[in-house]
Amino acid sequence: MLELPIAVIGAGPVGLAAAANLVARGLPVKVYEAGAAAGASVSDWGHVRLFSPWAYNVDPAGRALLEKAGWQAPDEAAYPTGSDLVSAYLAPLSQTPELAPVIEYGARIKAIGRRGVDKVVSRDRELRPFQLTVVDSDGRVRRELARAVIDASGTWTSPNPLGAGGVAAEGEEGLADRIAYSIPDVLGRDRATYAGRTTVVVGAGHSAANVLLDLAELATTGPAARAIWLTRSNNLSRVYGGGANDQLAARGDLGRRLRQLVEAGSIELVTSFAATAVREVNGQLALDGETPDGLRTVSAVDRIVVCTGQRPDFSLTRELRIELDPWLESARALGPMIDPNLHSCGSVPPHGHRELAHPEPGFYTVGIKSYGRAPTFLMLTGYEQVRSVVAAIAGDVAAADAVQLVLPETGVCTTAPESAGGCCGGPAPSSIDACCADDASAKAQGKTGCGCGSSSKIGETAQAQ
The missing domain is CATH 3.50.50.60 (FAD/NAD(P)-binding domain)
Known part of the structure; x- marks a missing residue:
């Protein structure tokens, strides 16, 4: 052979x-x-x-x-x-x-x-x-x-669907002509599709961040457009990022700008929303979802962009x-x-x-x-x-x-509540203000950020590969 x-x-x-x-x-x-x-x-x-x-x-x-x-x-x-x-x-x-x-x-x-x-x-x-x-x-x-x-x-x-359960939400396949599963060129070839319309962006990663930032810019250059951001989680630390602690400045800036727009009210944020259905109502779309407070509907929507990976x-x-x-x-x-x-x-x-x-x-x-x-x-x-x-x-x-991989740190490190071990190699000593063992070790050496050193993994826009 x-x-x-x-x-x-x-x-x-x-x-x-x-x-x-x-x-x-x-x-x-x-x-x-x-x-x-x-x-x-x-x-x-x-x-x-x-x-x-x-x-x-x-x-x-x-x-x-x-x-x-x-x-x-x-x-x-x-x-x-x-x-x-x-x-x-x-x-x-x-x-x-x-x-x-x-x-x-x-x-x-x-x-x-x-x-x-x-x-x-x-x-x-x-x-x-x-x-x-x-x-x-x-x-x-x-x-x-x-x-x-x-x-x-x-x-x-092979994009993930809108449905939070990992399968298509009710009505999703029938309304696919008004749902995008990639990163639309909002400021370029797809401009007419989104200008002056209400768009829901679903997802909490860097792809969603790019779409939301483009929609916010579009709203300042033409007919009023509205952007609604739906996330399944209420923890946005991954997409907001580590700001100045991020060793990739452009990535830190991406999250910083998105956070500013949300806090300024330019983007409407709905967290802890697990989409279950999408319906047509009076020529527009309505999304139904489960939240900690019960069922909720986000209505009067023209387009949906699914950035769920x-x-x-x-x-x-x-x-x-x-x-x-x-x-x-x-x-x-x-x-x-x-x-x-x-x-x-x-x-x-x-x-x-x-x-x-x-x-x-x-x-x-x-x-x-x-x-x-x-x-x-x-x-x-x-x-x-x-x-x-x-x-x-x-x-x-x-x-x-002889595998060697040195990647820039994100500057984000939060302990996952589901895990007794936390991240980066186990829990940090209680006497040290750190999220994990590797973070504690790095801080003891005077380093900043997550402290995961050469083990840090970062995500690329749109999961490029």
């Missing part, structure tokens, strides 16, 4: 990084991208500016290929939009002499299995190549073989032996490290091939898909993931295990 390529699913930031690392190690690779070009999902939110600068968004192996081709790197301190990321980095990387011949566009992976056996068969399973069922842009179906598979297909095309699509891996965290749907070993019920300060230890592998030998889930339904992810995390995974595939166990 050594002559077969390693299949990479997805030509987004993490998928291209995987391909670049494979090329660097002299391993054959084939990349399958369902979209028409590299970074197709990123292009969907191209108008959004990332809150991490270029320094955090370029993979080292990808940089090496680009510089070999004469690429001029953007200013590392500048903040790209999604469109900038595609035009200045992903598109040039996909067009390098090493990667251009191995990427197929319009190629959707329908299923992955082992040639000649289903998932029940154990004997000599690892000796059989992977078989990918590929559907091309014309609808033709073919089978291709691979030595190993790196799934970097992301979650962008995404979930992985595992239909393509039904015939593989994958092991998932039972509630996050992340790689199982990764789940306890990123569970938002336990780690409210947003920390995650550096992790690599061992945490991203499955009982199916040679199959790895990477990028935002590896996090399942966990709410935050940074591209830099994905780059280190694939470096480790590719080293493991190449047989370089020492390099694969």
Whole structure:
């Protein structure tokens, strides 16, 4: 099987990084991208500016290929939009002499299995190549073989529903033409859809923050528009962020500006609202939801923007032996490290091939898909993931295990009431004003912020991968 390529699913930031690392190690690779070009999902939110600068968004192996081709790197301190990321980095990387011949566009992976056996068969399973069922842009179906598979297909095309119970709210599917599940370009191509109208934004992450800030700006430049923000929780610390303590200034500023608009009354905030139904009333929409005080209806709404995150699509891996965290749907070993019920300060230890592998030998889930339904992810995390995974595939166990990940702290650290252990490695000593053990240790060294140091994990706008 050594002559077969390693299949990479997805030509987004993490998928291209995987391909670049494979090329660097002299391993054959084939990349399958369902979209028409590299970074197709990123292009969907191209108008959004990332809150991490270029320094955090370029993979080292990808940089090496680009510089070999004469690429001029953007200013590392500048903040790209999604469109900038595609035009200045992903598109040039996909067009390098090493990667251009191995990427197929319009190629959707329908299923992955082992040639000649289903998932029940154990004997000599690892000796059989992977078989990918590929559907091309014309609808033709073919089978291709691979030595190993790196799934970097992301979650962008599988949004969570409006319904708080994890399934569509009553009436949601029938009114889908007035509900957006991405980040609409409120100040650009979608302006006419939202100008002068009442829009409800559901969610408490950075995607919701971006939409709300755009709606607030829209209201100052044209016909009066009204923005209503619905959140399932009453704890907004994650989206408001750490302000000046955030080591990514743009991320801290995002939360600060949103908080100011809410406190000024420019955005109406309704917390602890679990949506159960959406109805049409007199040509507009009404949302029904459960609150601690009983049922409540938010009415006279024109549009709904659902920013409740995404979930992985595992239909393509039904015939593989994958092991998932039972509630996050992340790689199982990764789940306890990123569970938002336990780690409210947003920390995650550096992790690599061992945490991203499955009982199916040679199959790895990477990028935002590896996090399942966990709410935050940074591209830099994905780059280190694939470096480790590719080293493991190449047989370089020492390099694969030498996982290093230093990420900027959020400046937010609150103890989760559901967890006796709190966050960042356990409870802090009662004698120290800190939220967790790592925070206490950091403060003892004179550090500020959460104190989770190199373990800190941050979320990127729109969960970019």
